[in-house]
Amino acid sequence: MNKYILSLDQGTTSSRAIVFDQAGNVVSLAQKEFTQHFPQAGWVEHDPREIWSTQAGVAAEATVKAGLNGTNIAAIGITNQRETTIVWNRATGQPVYNAIVWQDRRTAEYCNHLRETHREDLIRQKTGLVIDAYFSATKIRWILDNVPGAREQAEAGELAFGTVDTWLVWNLTRGVVHVTDVSNASRTLLFNIQTLDWDDDLLELFTIPRSMLPQVKASSEVYGETKTTIFASKVPIAGIAGDQQAALFGQMCVEPGMVKNTYGTGCFMLMNIGTQCLMPSDNVLTTVAWKVGGQVNYAFEGSIFIAGAVVQWLRDGLGIIRSSSEVETLAAQVEDSGGVSFVPAFTGLGTPHWNPYATGMMIGMTRGTKAAHIARASLEAIAYQTVEVLRAMEAAAGRPVKELRVDGGATANNLLMQFQADVLQTKVIRPTFTETTALGAAYLAGLAVGYWKDIDEIKRFWKAERVFEPTMAPEKVAEGFARWQRAIRTVLAWTRM
Ligand SMILES: Nc1ncnc2c1ncn2[C@@H]1O[C@H](COP(=O)(O)OP(=O)(O)O)[C@@H](O)[C@H]1O
Numbered sequence: 251m252n253k254y255i256l257s258l259d260q261g262t263t264s265s266r267a268i269v270f271d272q273a274g275n276v277v278s279l280a281q282k283e284f285t286q287h288f289p290q291a292g293w294v295e296h297d298p299r300e301i302w303s304t305q306a307g308v309a310a311e312a313t314v315k316a317g318l319n320g321t322n323i324a325a326i327g328i329t330n331q332r333e334t335t336i337v338w339n340r341a342t343g344q345p346v347y348n349a350i351v352w353q354d355r356r357t358a359e360y361c362n363h364l365r366e367t368h369r370e371d372l373i374r375q376k377t378g379l380v381i382d383a384y385f386s387a388t389k390i391r392w393i394l395d396n397v398p399g400a401r402e403q404a405e406a407g408e409l410a411f412g413t414v415d416t417w418l419v420w421n422l423t424r425g426v427v428h429v430t431d432v433s434n435a436s437r438t439l440l441f442n443i444q445t446l447d448w449d450d451d452l453l454e455l456f457t458i459p460r461s462m463l464p465q466v467k468a469s470s471e472v473y474g475e476t477k478t479t480i481f482a483s484k485v486p487i488a489g490i491a492g493d494q495q496a497a498l499f500g501q502m503c504v505e506p507g508m509v510k511n512t513y514g515t516g517c518f519m520l521m522n523i524g525t526q527c528l529m530p531s532d533n534v535l536t537t538v539a540w541k542v543g544g545q546v547n548y549a550f551e552g553s554i555f556i557a558g559a560v561v562q563w564l565r566d567g568l569g570i571i572r573s574s575s576e577v578e579t580l581a582a583q584v585e586d587s588g589g590v591s592f593v594p595a596f597t598g599l600g601t602p603h604w605n606p607y608a609t610g611m612m613i614g615m616t617r618g619t620k621a622a623h624i625a626r627a628s629l630e631a632i633a634y635q636t637v638e639v640l641r642a643m644e645a646a647a648g649r650p651v652k653e654l655r656v657d658g659g660a661t662a663n664n665l666l667m668q669f670q671a672d673v674l675q676t677k678v679i680r681p682t683f684t685e686t687t688a689l690g691a692a693y694l695a696g697l698a699v700g701y702w703k704d705i706d707e708i709k710r711f712w713k714a715e716r717v718f719e720p721t722m723a724p725e726k727v728a729e730g731f732a733r734w735q736r737a738i739r740t741v742l743a744w745t746r747m
């Protein structure tokens with residue numbers, strides 16, 4: 251009987267499930283968007299039950315579409331939007347509050363206070379991260395402080411915390427397994443990436459009881475078996491990684507120095523730095539890439555909070571396009587942005603600025619400004635933010651980046667990819683298969699159960715579909731980037747910190 255790997259990819263805007271065969275090909279795919287809740291300015295929440303129901307729904311759909319049932323599935327791999335925080339009651343399995351999403355800024359004030367009163371460099375040495383509302387710790391603390399009775403229940407050992415991977419495994423095993431993997435743990439601001447354990451000093455600082463936390467496992471091992479009725483038989487859950495780390499693995503950036511950039515809701519650039527935990531002084535993060543075969547691999551990361559989401563905003567907020575793909579046709583109607591600069595800092599700024607209060611700004615409009623110029627300025631904003639991150643990463647690594655592997659929904663946009671290569675002055679390589687996040691989780695799961703022998707076997711599945719070579723004159727590149735930097739400075743001058 252042929253066997254397959256089922257990958258569950260729980261993203262910020264949708265839940266996806268993909269069935270892969272042994273050659274790394276897609277056999278079937280199902281996807282469902284779910285509700286975004288914005289209860290106050292700067293707050294972003296998801297309903298954990300909707301995360302689970304959409305994920306369970308697409309898992310069943312993809313399996314059925316492929317004509318399979320649980321007996322044909324060798325293993326399940328899970329990958330997820332990271333940092334998003336869920337706290338639930340261990341006995342009932344019910345969340346005590348909505349999931350607080352990675353983009354949520356409600357704890358920015360508290361982070362500012364922490365920055366003033368605590369040694370940020372010490373926290374950085376332990377976690378590889380900066381103090382920012384982006385990460386899970388302050389979100390857990392907020393739930394314990396604001397949901398009536400939550401702190402008492404947590405202290406009595408009645409509550410469990412998890413990032414989305416943990417929540418999915420808990421539900422897939424009906425409350426039997428409470429685990430996460432090292433890559434997700436490294437995004438919480440509670441995990442010491444040197445000792446690879448939850449850090450007692452940080453737990454004390456954020457007043458979080460250790461009993462709430464999941465057990466931290468490798469990214470590729472059998473964590474348990476499914477107990478849900480979705481599958482006719484028990485299926486091993488054998489791979490977990492945060493979506494950006496999974497994409498790094500799916501892109502086969504397995505050698506130090508290899509870099510990928512994923513263009514989804516946000517943009518996340520990761521560079522493999524090998525087995526040593528290096529801490530650059532710049533605002534580049536250090537994170538755990540994965541633990542496979544007993545070996546931990548680290549990565550540098552640059553995080554951009556708004557990338558493809560700016561295109562969604564043009565569609566849903568401004569209504570100047572009907573579908574995301576229309577942005578390319580619209581932007582192609584003009585040669586350039588006509589002097590318009592757009593900084594889409596809708597949820598603050600990440601790397602390298604780390605400013606939670608920054609908001610969006612569009613500047614340089616005239617009577618001649620058309621929707622096409624705004625579309626173009628939006629795509630340019632994605633590309634220029636990426637330039638800032640890549641330059642910071644090069645400074646951290648002490649060497650230039652020669653090529654960038656790209657993936658994610660917005661890489662379908664050829665105009666954006668060509669402009670990206672131009673302004674980076676670096677080769678941009680798009681693989682044949684751009685759902686690398688799901689692929690990475692599938693690889694991790696497959697390796698754990700012997701579906702694939704080793705990394706060398708899966709390496710040969712990666713193939714370039716198109717290489718975008720830089721063609722723009724260097725003076726033009728420099729002029730455009732200088733204008734972008736001026737726009738960023740203007741946003742930061744406008745913003746309080
Ligand atoms: N042709 C396109 N040009 C630019 N952006 C696009 C295009 N197609 C999709 N996108 C953007 O890509 C994002 C979806 O990518 P995806 O990788 O599915 O993201 P996520 O995993 O964050 O939900 C959306 O924000 C969407 O606006």
Ligand SMILES: O=P(O)(O)OC[C@H](O)CO
Nearest residue numbers: 261262331332514515516
């Ligand atoms: O849902 P995505 O793919 O935009 O990824 C979100 C990141 O994991 C946030 O850190």
